[in-house]
Amino acid sequence: xxxxxxxxxxxxxxxxxxxxxxxxxxxxxxxxxxxxxxxxxxxxxxxxxxxxxxxxxxxxxxxxxxxxxxxxxxxxxxxxxxxxxxxxxxxxxxxxxxxxxxxxxxxxxxxxxxxxxxxxxxxxxxxxxxxxxxxxxxxxxxxxxxxxxxxxxxxxxxxxxxxxxxxxxxxxxxxxxxxxxxxxxxxxxxxxxxxxxxxxxxxxxxxxxxxxxxxxxxxxxxxxxxxxxxxxxxxxxxxxxxxxxxxxxxxxxxxxxxxxxxxxxxxxxxxxxxxxxxxxxxxxxxxxxxxxxxxxxxxxxxxxxxxxxxxxxxxxxxxxxxxxxxxxxxxxxxxxxxxxxxxxxxxxxxxxxxxxxxxxxxxxxxxxxxxxxxxxxxxxxxxxxxxxxxxxxxxxxxxxxxxxxxxxxxxxxxxxxxxxxxxxxxxxxxxxxxxxxx
Numbered sequence: 444x445x446x447x448x449x450x451x452x453x454x455x456x457x458x459x460x461x462x463x464x465x466x467x468x469x470x471x472x473x474x475x476x477x478x479x480x481x482x483x484x485x486x487x488x489x490x491x492x493x494x495x496x497x498x499x500x501x502x503x504x505x506x507x508x509x510x511x512x513x514x515x516x517x518x519x520x521x522x523x524x525x526x527x528x529x530x531x532x533x534x535x536x537x538x539x540x541x542x543x544x545x546x547x548x549x550x551x552x553x554x555x556x557x558x559x560x561x562x563x564x565x566x567x568x569x570x571x572x573x574x575x576x577x578x579x580x581x582x583x584x585x586x587x588x589x590x591x592x593x594x595x596x597x598x599x600x601x602x603x604x605x606x607x608x609x610x611x612x613x614x615x616x617x618x619x620x621x622x623x624x625x626x627x628x629x630x631x632x633x634x635x636x637x638x639x640x641x642x643x644x645x646x647x648x649x650x651x652x653x654x655x656x657x658x659x660x661x662x663x664x665x666x667x668x669x670x671x672x673x674x675x676x677x678x679x680x681x682x683x684x685x686x687x688x689x690x691x692x693x694x695x696x697x698x699x700x701x702x703x704x705x706x707x708x709x710x711x712x713x714x715x716x717x718x719x720x721x722x723x724x725x726x727x728x729x730x731x732x733x734x735x736x737x738x739x740x741x742x743x744x745x746x747x748x749x750x751x752x753x754x755x756x757x758x759x760x761x762x763x764x765x766x767x768x769x770x771x772x773x774x775x776x777x778x779x780x781x782x783x784x785x786x787x788x789x790x791x792x793x794x795x796x797x798x799x800x801x802x803x804x805x806x807x808x809x810x811x812x813x814x815x816x817x818x819x820x821x822x823x824x825x826x827x828x829x830x831x832x833x834x835x836x837x838x839x840x841x842x843x844x845x846x847x848x849x850x851x852x853x854x855x856x857x858x859x860x861x862x863x864x865x866x867x868x869x870x871x872x873x874x875x876x877x878x879x880x881x
Contacts, residue, residue: 450527452509454479454492454502459514459527466530474528560762651729661715662729669757671722676705677763677824679843680717683756686740688747695742703763703824703843707779707814710735710746712753722760728753764825765838772833775870777826779814784869785826792838792860799854808868819844822863831870837863 448463453473460473462481467490470478481490482498491506493499654662674680680702686695702708704717712730720726732750740746777783786808789800802809811817813826821839829835841847841858849857 449490451481451490451492452506452514453477453528454494454506454509457509457512457514460492461527461529463530471530473530654727654729657715659711659715659734660731661712661734662731663716664727665720665724666727667723667725667756669721669724671724671757672760673719673721674704674717674757674760676718677827678704679761679763679820679824679840680704681758682713682717683758684713685754686743687752687754689750689752694747694751695740698742699758700739700741703820706820706824706827708739708816708820708823710740713740713755716753716755717757720757722757725754725756728755761842762840764821764840764843766825767836768833769836769864770832770834770866772830772867774831776831777813777829777867777870779827780812780873782810782812782871782873783826783829783867784808784810784871785865785867787863787865789861789863791855792862795862799851812873821861822865825863826865826867829865829867831867834864834866837865839863 448461450459451462452458453460455473455477456475458474460471462471467481469480471481471492472478479492479494480496480498482493482496482502483489484491484503485500491498491503491510493502493506495502651662651664654664656662672678681699682701683697683699684695685693685697687693700709700713705714707714712728712735716726716728730751730753732748735746775781786802787800788798788802790796790798798804811823813823816823819839821837821843824843825835825837825839839861841860844850844861845855845857845859847857849855849859855861
């Protein structure tokens, strides 16, 4: 090792630069802040300055010639040696500040990912929430007598356990993205949980006394908490369920349903009972009479005019529609059941110059009833909460649009994400609206 500090000539200007031991192997700046490197020579003659970190035989030879001639004077005709530039002077930058900035940015990106993409990782219980646009947490106290319990018999018969036939996926296409791993759902035996609960409660005034009660009167009990993504307003969910009357009669033996949560596509009990639940979880719902008089429940032509029980399993949860408000509105806010008149343009994401559909192409504004299912699920979900006069840009994933089939003979390719720009011109409650037209 040669003693430090040493003076080495810049390979650019030939001016001397003072180098210390901590500079060896690092980028060195000359008097004009040009970077070079100090490389150990292979001829046993110490170090030489190279424009590259590894150096080369050519660089070594060039430097030896430069060193043999000596550094140039500061100006023509001057004999004095030029001033030595200190490589460790104030022009050297401390990397600690830059490292701290990078760490802060990474922390902010991670926090944004968790908040917007994986809200299920945030602290929060697996609790049902009222079916509103901003669901609130239910009361977690033990149930107390209420008006809803008058519809529950003192000692209903024990329901016989029902064996659910685990079938293969439905025929047709599967719109599940390739990057979503199938959830390992535990074996489901609806009926057995309530049979146990009601048997242990025989002789009591309330056979569902160990059920929790939500703010709206829905009773629920979680039998399997689940470990997957959490269902929130706007999530695209798939559920499996069986329905029973309180006397043990099976109304729906085994059914499935997919819908967008909190958009009015499903009955209120399903939406409220699922909110906050995690994929893979199983829950039992005691639905009071009149609690779910809107929405649909596949398997039932008409909802019972009495309290009934739903054995529920949340199979999957996928992210919903995202939107950007391009122009704020004012006045009425759209909710399920309202009739909207709107103008729109639709295009495949990334190709906004070629709309595949628009209200202008169809001769004027479109009318639709939210929650009726007359348009793709993503469009309905993106319109919930929109204000009169508002313009939104919607981004809809393929499983809430046209799936693996596409649309229009190639206008929308299979598994394509699409965008809608929608502007609402009128919002009418159901009692004031004529029939929909597409």
